[in-house]
Amino acid sequence: MKKKVTMQDIADRLNISKNSVSQALRGKDGVSEETRELVMRVAKEMGYQYPDSRKQTSQKRTGNIGLIASDRAFSFKNFFGEIYLSIEKEVLKRGMHLHIQSIHQEQKNRLILPAFIENKTVDGVLILSHISTDYINKVISTGIPTVLVDHHHPNIHADAVLTNNRFGAYVAVQHLIELNHRDIAFVGDIDYSPSYEERYEGYLLALRDYGMEPNPAFLFTDAEEKEETILGYIRQLKQQPTAWFCVNDGLGFLVNSGLRQQGILVPEQASICSYDNGQLSKISTPKTTTVDIDLELYGKRAVEQLFWRMEHPHEPFQEMLLSSKLIKRESTAPAPKQIVNKSS
Structure with missing residues (x-):
């Protein structure tokens, strides 16, 4: 044959x-x-x-695209808000309408899909960040082309547009090491999302490549983004790290505030580097060295991938990694001598 x-x-x-x-x-x-x-x-x-493309796309188009995210993701307006605006612009440029819905806890737990997905009145779905693996897989099971933005998981079989979190974190920690910092703390809840876990992996990889071992006392891998939590971490340390790597700008802002409350000067006595280049990194005093993500490009690539998937439903799934860059600001400086907590 x-x-x-x-x-x-x-x-x-x-x-x-x-x-x-x-x-x-x-x-x-x-x-x-x-x-x-x-x-x-x-x-x-x-x-x-x-194959005749008319046969492949014989199902009548609705002219609609769906965008969903958890309530928590939508609350991060400086990050996901900018991605959403870029998505909206790209969808409108293609003559389509964008339908948006946040997914609250009960919907997530009971796997209740938005009506525009359940009734298949959208041609494609974009999912911002993490909801739950079961929920995302239920969306995918409808057969509507789906692209994940800033999230992926081994048990989710869909296209994903991601930032290269490992390399971004690596470059940030490398910057601190090249400033002669050897006691570098990590702050972030690595169980919250794959992005934060990948930033932790980048942190560890940079230390390893420079022949350094992480100090267990400086690893805050379940950190909640709350002032009292971060201040508690700082107060409990008998010896302070000379640098802090935080998985997002919110945590960087809180570390800065906590250090000041303890009388530790930034960057004279402790450097801070965070991630995302959001508003908090720009209004902090001093302004925070951070890893920049091109959020407009994030949205653009997500829409491009979704429209490609709508035309190529049977092609292998793809993960697209976007690069990031380090923005050096006033919060990082050469390492001082180690600091002993005043309260210890």
């Missing part, structure tokens, strides 16, 4: 990507006219049968 010719066969023949072949055959932008003609000619020579 004659083997069916696939796009990958054409790509292998021409030594180009499968995506380029797909773009050429579908008449999409992204390839030159010369490449398009070459792909069409070779496809014909090889006997490729390109």
